[in-house]
Structures are given as C-alpha cells and as structure tokens.
Amino acid sequence: MLRRLAEERATGALLRDRGTLYLADGQVVHAESPATPGIDVLLTTGGALHPDGWWEAVDAAGTRQRVGRYLVESGRLTDGALELCHLGALYDAAFFALAPSGAPARFRYGAAHWFGTVHPVSVASVEAETLRRRELLHGIWPDAAADTAPLERGGGHSPAVPPRQRAVLALVDGARTAADISHVLGRPAFHTLVDLRRLAAAGLVRAAAPRPLPPPATPAWAGAASTDPDVALLRRLRDALEAL
Numbered sequence: 001m002l003r004r005l006a007e008e009r010a011t012g013a014l015l016r017d018r019g020t021l022y023l024a025d026g027q028v029v030h031a032e033s034p035a036t037p038g039i040d041v042l043l044t045t046g047g048a049l050h051p052d053g054w055w056e057a058v059d060a061a062g063t064r065q066r067v068g069r070y071l072v073e074s075g076r077l078t079d080g081a082l083e084l085c086h087l088g089a090l091y092d093a094a095f096f097a098l099a100p101s102g103a104p105a106r107f108r109y110g111a112a113h114w115f116g117t118v119h120p121v122s123v124a125s126v127e128a129e130t131l132r133r134r135e136l137l138h139g140i141w142p143d144a145a146a147d148t149a150p151l152e153r154g155g156g157h158s159p160a161v162p163p164r165q166r167a168v169l170a171l172v173d174g175a176r177t178a179a180d181i182s183h184v185l186g187r188p189a190f191h192t193l194v195d196l197r198r199l200a201a202a203g204l205v206r207a208a209a210p211r212p213l214p215p216p217a218t219p220a221w222a223g224a225a226s227t228d229p230d231v232a233l234l235r236r237l238r239d240a241l242e243a244l
Contacts, residue, residue: 001105002098006123013111019097022113027120030086030113031093035148035179036189039089039115045186048085049076058114065116086118091129092188098130133190141197149207150175151196161204168195174208 002014002021009026019033032038043049053076061070068086071077077085137144152174161169171181178196182189199205 001107002123002127005107010107010109011112012107012109013113014097015106015108016097017101017103018099019093021094021097021126022111023123024112024117024120027122028090028094028126029117029120030115031090031097031126032113033093033096033189035096035182036089036092037183037186039086041183041186042085042089042188043077048081061116062114065112065114067115068118069116083119086115087121088188090121091126092190094126095130095133095190098127137193137197140194141201143200145207146196146200146205147178147193150177151181151205152208154200154203154206161199161202165195165199168192169199169204172205 005012005014005023006026011024012022014021014023018035019031021028022030037045040054044051044054049071053071053074057067057070057074057076061067068082072079072082137147151172153169153172167185168181171184176184178192179189181196182192185192196205
C-alpha cells in the first residue's frame with residue numbers, strides 16, 4: 001500500500017495500529033508512534049530547546065503547519081539541528097509504524113501534520129532503513145519479547161555494562177516498558193531497543209512474567225448475618241440465579 005501511494009504521489013496520512021506516516025507528493029515527511037518519544041521530547045529532554053520555546057512555536061505556527069520552520073526562523077534552532085532531529089524522529093517512528101501487523105491500514109487523503117515539512121524522505125529509503133533496523137536487532141538478540149512487555153532484571157551479572165546501557169538498566173523496575181524508558185530518557189526508541197536487546201543477550205534484562213489478576217471482590221452482604229431480611233433476600237436471589 002505504501003509503495004502504491006508513493007507511485008500515486010499521494011498526500012495524506014497512512015494510519016496503522018502502531019503509528020502513522022504522513023506523505024506529501026508520495027514522500028514521507030513525518031511519522032509518529034506511541035512507542036517512540038515525539039520530536040518535542042527529543043528536542044527538550046536533550047537540551048536543544050527549552051520547553052517554553054517549543055510551546056511558543058506550537059502556539060504561533062501549529063495551525064499553519066510551520067512549527068519546524070518557526071523554530072529556525074525565530075533563532076531557536078539551526079537548520080541542521082532541526083533536520084537531524086526530525087529525521088531521527090521520523091525513522092524512529094516509521095520503524096514501529098511499519099512493524100508487521102494483522103490490522104488493516106487506512107489512508108486519509110489530504111491530511112497533513114501540524115509540524116510541517118522539514119526534509120522529505122523517499123518511501124524506498126524508509127523501507128530500507130526499517131528492514132536494516134529489524135535485521136540489526138535480530139542479530140543482537142532474536143527474542144523480541146522484551147521490546148513491548150514490562151521489563152524486569154535478569155539473573156545475569158556483568159560489571160562492564162557501558163554507561164549508555166547502565167542508564168537504561170537503572171530504569172528497569174518490573175513495570176516500565178521499552179517505550180516508557182525511551183520517554184524518560186528522551187532517547188529514540190530504537191536506540192533503547194538496541195540497548196535492551198544487548199542487555200537481554202547478557203541475561204541482565206527479560207520480559208516480566210504476567211501479573212496474576214486480583215481475585216474478584218466479595219460483595220459486602222455475602223458474609224452478613226442471615227437474620228437480616230434484606231441480606232436473606234439477596235442470598236435467595238443469588239441462589240436462584242445460580243440454579244438457572
């Protein structure tokens with residue numbers, strides 16, 4: 001479907017269950033996914049842009065779909081810094097948006113993202129980079145269970161964990177997922193997956209076991225004295241329903 005849209009030089013949004021790709025004249029101009037930090041997080045957490053500057057740009061240029069250009073024209077970012085960060089966010093989100101899925105994709109013709117166009121990328125380039133990243137992850141550690149599940153510490157021991165991986169490992173608490181860790185650190189989600197796959201290969205991280213469901217709550221009247229006529233009636237109704 002994506003290749004056909006490229007051939008048509010279509011403009012709009014390709015919606016999939018793990019993300020959205022925005023096209024203009026058949027090229028990818030933006031991508032977003034709930035599995036990845038947005039470009040706002042990448043810019044502000046990394047210190048390239050103060051949060052106030054981001055929201056000023058959104059307020060001033062969001063309705064005109066020129067947020068990216070406003071950041072440059074207002075002197076808050078250079079062209080190079082904007083393009084580098086935007087391309088990183090685009091490829092990061094596209095990796096998840098194009099993940100194999102049984103859910104149908106939809107295309108909304110004419111839809112555009114409020115951030116605006118920075119540097120269009122060909123569909124072929126996005127597909128090639130996505131496949132390269134899948135192969136890289138598989139080569140590090142073939143089990144993808146830790147990519148989406150809550151993470152817990154493994155039983156392995158390795159004192160020589162690099163600082164970048166130590167920062168990831170410090171956030172593994174049995175509840176956070178890879179996406180959660182990426183948002184906290186303000187790093188591209190794919191980079192976090194690379195670190196987690198390496199930690200998993202070393203036995204330091206694994207997908208947490210599913211937590212058991214809590215037992216159903218017992219109604220307050222279930223243990224009440226049978227001498228209460230209202231409680232007795234409720235019990236008779238319950239017994240009658242169970243007998244049906």
